[in-house]
Each structure stands twice: as C-alpha cells, then as structure tokens.
Amino acid sequence: MSDGPGRAGLLTGTAAVACGLLxxxxxxxxxxxxxxxxxGVLALAxxxxxxxxxxxxxxxxxxxxxxxxxxxxxxxxxLALAxxVATLLAWTFAHSGSDFAATLGDAPAGxxxxxxxxGTAAVAAVAALAAYAAFGVSLGGLPPSMALAFLLAAxxxxxxxxx
Amino acid sequence: xxxxRTLVAERRTDRWVGLVGAVLVATALxxxxxxxxxxxxxAFGTAVLAYNGVVRPPEATVAVERRVETRDPGVGQRxxxxxxxxxxxxxxxxxxxxxxxxxxxxxxxxGSARAGAVLRPGESVTLAYDLAGGPGAHRFEPAxxxxxxxxxxVERRVExxxxxxxxxxxxELSAADVPVEPRTGLPGRTPADRGGxxxxxxxxxxxxxxxxxxxxDWNRFARTGDLSTVEFRRREAASVVLAVDTRxxxxxxxxxxxxxxxxxxxxxxxxxxxxxxxxxxxxxxAALPATxxxxxxxxxxxxxxxxxxxxxxxxAFAETSSGTAVRGTLGERLLAELPSGAHVVVxxxxxxxxAFRLARRIDARGNPVSVISPDPTATDTPGGRxxxxxxxxxLARLRETGVDVYDWPADAPFERVVADDPTREVVRRE
Numbered sequence: 360m361s362d363g364p365g366r367a368g369l370l371t372g373t374a375a376v377a378c379g380l381l382x383x384x385x386x387x388x389x390x391x392x393x394x395x396x397x398x399g400v401l402a403l404a405x406x407x408x409x410x411x412x413x414x415x416x417x418x419x420x421x422x423x424x425x426x427x428x429x430x431x432x433x434x435x436x437x438l439a440l441a442x443x444v445a446t447l448l449a450w451t452f453a454h455s456g457s458d459f460a461a462t463l464g465d466a467p468a469g470x471x472x473x474x475x476x477x478g479t480a481a482v483a484a485v486a487a488l489a490a491y492a493a494f495g496v497s498l499g500g501l502p503p504s505m506a507l508a509f510l511l512a513a514x515x516x517x518x519x520x521x522x
Numbered sequence: 523x524x525x526x527r528t529l530v531a532e533r534r535t536d537r538w539v540g541l542v543g544a545v546l547v548a549t550a551l552x553x554x555x556x557x558x559x560x561x562x563x564x565a566f567g568t569a570v571l572a573y574n575g576v577v578r579p580p581e582a583t584v585a586v587e588r589r590v591e592t593r594d595p596g597v598g599q600r601x602x603x604x605x606x607x608x609x610x611x612x613x614x615x616x617x618x619x620x621x622x623x624x625x626x627x628x629x630x631x632x633g634s635a636r637a638g639a640v641l642r643p644g645e646s647v648t649l650a651y652d653l654a655g656g657p658g659a660h661r662f663e664p665a666x667x668x669x670x671x672x673x674x675x676v677e678r679r680v681e682x683x684x685x686x687x688x689x690x691x692x693x694e695l696s697a698a699d700v701p702v703e704p705r706t707g708l709p710g711r712t713p714a715d716r717g718g719x720x721x722x723x724x725x726x727x728x729x730x731x732x733x734x735x736x737x738x739d740w741n742r743f744a745r746t747g748d749l750s751t752v753e754f755r756r757r758e759a760a761s762v763v764l765a766v767d768t769r770x771x772x773x774x775x776x777x778x779x780x781x782x783x784x785x786x787x788x789x790x791x792x793x794x795x796x797x798x799x800x801x802x803x804x805x806x807x808a809a810l811p812a813t814x815x816x817x818x819x820x821x822x823x824x825x826x827x828x829x830x831x832x833x834x835x836x837x838a839f840a841e842t843s844s845g846t847a848v849r850g851t852l853g854e855r856l857l858a859e860l861p862s863g864a865h866v867v868v869x870x871x872x873x874x875x876x877a878f879r880l881a882r883r884i885d886a887r888g889n890p891v892s893v894i895s896p897d898p899t900a901t902d903t904p905g906g907r908x909x910x911x912x913x914x915x916x917l918a919r920l921r922e923t924g925v926d927v928y929d930w931p932a933d934a935p936f937e938r939v940v941a942d943d944p945t946r947e948v949v950r951r952e
Contacts, residue, residue, distance in 0.1 A: 425623075426563065426564075427548065429548070431551070431555060431557060431560075443567070451673070459638070463636055464634075465634065466634035469637070469639040470640045471618075471640055473637060474616055474672065481675075485573075486569035490565035492565075
C-alpha cells in the first residue's frame with residue numbers, strides 16, 4: 360500500500376478550525392464572548408497556515424475563555440458541554456495538525472488523519488457523556504461544596520493515574 | 523524482513539498539557555460564582571484527563587522489510603528503495619509513523635523515506651524513495667517506527683534494522699590529470715623546469731669537470747675556445763597530494779537533488795589519482811580538515827590499493843563525518859605533513875575564506891598549488907548570486923597569484939574541465 364504524496368496536517372488543521380467555528384457559534388452570547396471566540400478562531404486559522412503550536416495554544420485558550428464567559432453569562436448546560444467538546448477538539452486538532460506536518464511533511468499519510476480526527480472525537484464524546492451523566496445523576500444535585508470536593512478528588516485521581 | 527525491535531522510547535506527547543489548569547479554573551469559578559454549569563465543564567475536563575491517565579501506548583507489533591534496486595550502483599546512479607512496514611500483530615494500529623534510516627551521507631531525490639498509516643492486522647505501508655550518494659560504502663541506519671493511540675497522547679517508538687543495510691556506490695576508474703610541477707628530482711615522465719639529461723633543449727652552462735662528453739657544446743668550443751655544456755629539460759616525477767575539502771561547509775549543491783561539492787570532489791580525486799598515478803607521479807591523499815585521513819605521496823601496488831580503498835571507504839570522505847574545522851586551522855595537519863616541493867591539488871568549492879586561505883598558505887610555503895573547484899552555487903536567489911560572486915572573486919584572486927584554478931560548473935563533465943585552460947575564467951549565462 361503506498362499513497363501518493365500528501366500534505367500532512369491539512370485535514371486535521373481544517374478540522375481544528377471547523378471545531379473552533381462550532382465552539383464560537385455555540386458560545387457567542389454577548390460582545391465579550393464574540394470577541395474572545397473570534398480571536399480564538401483566527402488564532403487557530405493562523406496556526407493552520409503557520410503550523411504553529413503557540414498559536415494553537417493561544418486559539419484554544421481564547422475559545423476556553425469564551426466558553427467560561429458564556430457560561431457565566433448564562434449559557435445552558437447542554438450548549439456549554441457541546442462548546443467544551445468543540446473547544447477541546449479544536450485545540451487538540453490544531454496541535455496534532457502541526458505535529459503531522461512536522462513529522463510527515465509531504466510524506467503519504469494514508470487514513471491517519473481521518474482516523475485520528477474520528478478517534479479523538481469519539482474519546483471526547485464518551486468523556487462528554489460520562490460528564491453529563493455524572494452531572495445529571497450526582498453533581499447537579501449535590502451541595503456545591505460536595506460537588507467541588509468530588510471534582511477535585513477526581514482531578515487528583517486522574518493525575519495519580521499517570522505513570 | 524526483520525521483526526527484531528529495539529525499544530527506543532515510550533513517552534507521552536503531552537498534547538493535553540494545561541488541561542488540569544483549565545479544569546481547576548472552571549472549578550474555582552464554579553465555587554466563586556456558584557454556577558453549576560461550570561461544574562459540568564470541569565467534569566468533562568476531568569473525564570478527558572481520566573482517559574489521558576489510563577491510556578497506554580499500543581504494542582509496536584511491526585516488521586520491516588527493505589528492498590533495494592541494486593546494492594552496488596555506479597556513481598551518479600539513483601537507487602530505488604522500498605521499505606515495507608507490516609503490522610504483524612492481531613490489533614489495529616491506529617497511528618503508525620515510520621521513517622527509514624537513510625545513510626547519513628546520502629539524500630532522497632524522489633519519493634519519501636517517511637510515511638504514516640493506519641494498519642489493520644496484516645496490512646502494510648511502503649516507503650518508496652530514490653537515493654543518491656557519493657562514491658563509497660554507505661550504511662543504512664535503523665528504521666524508526668512510532669505507534670500511538672488513536673488520540674495521539676502516548677507513543678511507543680522502536681527501531682528495526684532490516685537487510686540490506688549497506689549500499690556501495692562504485693566509481694568507474696576513469697582517469698584524468700592536471701599539469702603538475704615535478705620538484706622531486708626523481709626520474710619520471712613530466713618535463714621539469716631544470717636542466718640535465720633529457721631530449722628537449724633547456725640551456726647552456728659553463729662546463730664542469732665530470733660533465734658527459736656527449737653534452738659538450740663543441741660548436742661553441744670551435745668558435746670561442748670555451749668549454750660549455752648543453753642542458754636538456756629533465757623528465758621527473760612529481761609528488762602530488764590530492765586535498766579534498768570534506769567539511770560541512772563544502773556539502774553544498776546548486777539544488778536539493780544535485781550532487782554535493784564533496785561528492786563531486788571525491789569523484790574527481792578518484793579520477794585524478796588514477797590519471798596522475800598512471801603518469802608516473804607519487805600521489806597522496808588528504809581529507810580537509812584532515813582529522814582522519816592522510817596518505818603521503820608514494821608509489822607501488824600496495825599504496826595504490828590502499829589509497830583507492832581510503833577514497834571509497836574512509837568515513838573522512840563522507841560528507842557528514844568531518845564536521846567543521848576551527849576557524850583558521852583548516853589544513854594544519856596537511857601543512858605539517860606536506861613534503862617539500864609536493865604539488866597540492868586542492869578540491870574545494872571555495873565557498874568560504876578558509877579553503878581560499880589554505881590554498882594561499884600552501885602557495886606561500888613554496889609548494890605548487892592547483893585548485894579544482896566544483897561550483898555549488900545557484901543563482902536563482904539574491905543570496906545565491908552573492909555567494910556566486912564571492913566565490914568567483916576568490917577564484918580570481920587565486921589566479922592572480924599564479925595558482926592554476928579549474929572552475930567546474932555543475933553541468934560540465936570533469937574531464938572537459940581539466941582539459942580547459944586554468945587561467946581562463948569560466949563565463950556563465952545567468
């Protein structure tokens with residue numbers, strides 16, 4: 360199996376911009392969120408062109424700030440979760456696009472990028488479902504201090520899972 | 523095919539570094555503003571972190587097979603290489619990135635020695651490319667294969683060393699020579715600028731006791747009564763050192779797929795060795811900055827075979843091995859070892875002042891010098907045009923000092939260049 364020459368990272372970078380646009384659309388509830396979201400999408404687009412990880416991080420950070428601002432402005436849980444998923448994917452794809460470009464360049468990449476995009480989206484979707492279920496079943500009904508303690512414990516546990 | 527894998531690294535790509543901070547910010551904001559939806563965002567981040575914590579790199583169940591068109595190509599010939607990476611495990615590898623370990627002093631002129639793929643059990647990906655390299659043996663480095671999980675968070679990297687692992691570009695033993703100045707006093711075939719026994723007239727000098735009677739100028743004796751002796755141009759052998767510039771600074775080519783100046787210089791040195799040796803000279807060899815290779819000028823079958831072997835096998839003549847000389851120290855060993863009167867043929871692109879200075883120093887030391895300069899400059903960019911002008915200036919300054927300079931354009935055969943007049947500047951259309 361040998362594919363023709365490709366431009367590695369283009370598909371993943373494009374997916375990053377698409378996810379960024381989706382996050383922007385979902386979380387644009389006011390002027391501040393519009394500005395933050397637009398800045399994030401522009402940074403992601405620039406990262407796609409420039410293959411820059413710094414721009415990718417800046418774009419992801421701006422979109423995340425937009426999300427936080429939108430939630431504080433009253434964005435509902437379902438939209439917030441969808442925007443969080445889109446933000447995470449935009450950030451991840453922007454980084455992996457740069458990574459594909461750096462490691463493969465014009466080398467053939469086969470189905471690597473589509474599988475990465477779909478696989479990462481699946482991981483994020485499962486995580487979102489788990490979070491939504493936990494939120495609906497327990498976190499939403501717990502007193503705030505309990506919910507916070509639960510979350511912090513979960514973060515600590517995931518950190519401990521890393522070798 | 524080889525399935526002997528050497529684990530090089532197991533690592534996290536840290537693609538989600540910073541996510542913990544984002545989750546903590548959302549959690550803190552949720553506490554401060556009493557916004558439950560932020561808890562949902564934090565919970566999502568935590569779930570993603572959990573995946574990041576538990577995911578492990580897949581087993582690198584791959585085997586690598588390498589096929590080469592020929593193991594003994596001629597110099598200048600491209601070699602097609604096909605390296606196949608196959609998933610020999612029973613699980614799909616969602617992210618496989620492979621890079622063949624091309625020999626350090628070669629270059630890919632077509633195709634790619636890298637590839638990425640998703641490999642189901644039994645599937646393979648082929649890295650197909652053409653290699654070019656200079657004369658001599660070149661050893662492949664191990665092929666590297668990295669496998670990652672589907673999200674690219676963790677990676678396992680292995681190295682495999684498939685056969686064949688060596689290519690040898692063989693040089694046709696064509697011969698070429700340049701005029702050299704014999705100063706050894708040893709009998710040979712090249713007319714020297716000294717009188718003695720020979721055929722061609724050189725000069726007449728005062729008779730000294732012991733001069734052969736056959737060389738007395740009897741006509742002059744009859745006219746003037748003075749005894750004088752006729753000197754003929756002696757035929758001598760020269761001591762010649764072929765000094766090849768193999769520094770990093772000489773690994774230059776006018777375009778990415780063209781032969782580098784080092785490869786051209788090494789080929790030319792091979793041809794010159796054959797030609798000068800056949801002409802009866804004592805020929806030696808040096809690599810600049812001469813960290814490893816110094817073969818003093820000599821004759822004999824053993825010397826000839828040894829020098830041929832050094833040219834094709836010594837890593838000093840591979841373009842990545844010799845590195846950079848400390849500024850101003852280029853050729854120190856050559857100057858220290860150089861026999862008095864030896865003619866030095868410097869093979870260098872002369873794209874920096876160090877090689878230029880070395881030629882001047884050898885000339886100032888009293889050793890005859892010739893310079894053969896493969897032109898690696900490209901004139902399609904302003905920087906390239908400046909480099910070409912500077913190089914041409916160096917060649918002109920060397921010519922002014924009486925050094926024979928052969929400017930070797932990238933598109934000209936070497937034999938034609940050395941047949942040309944070394945005092946004439948090559949005019950190029952740009």
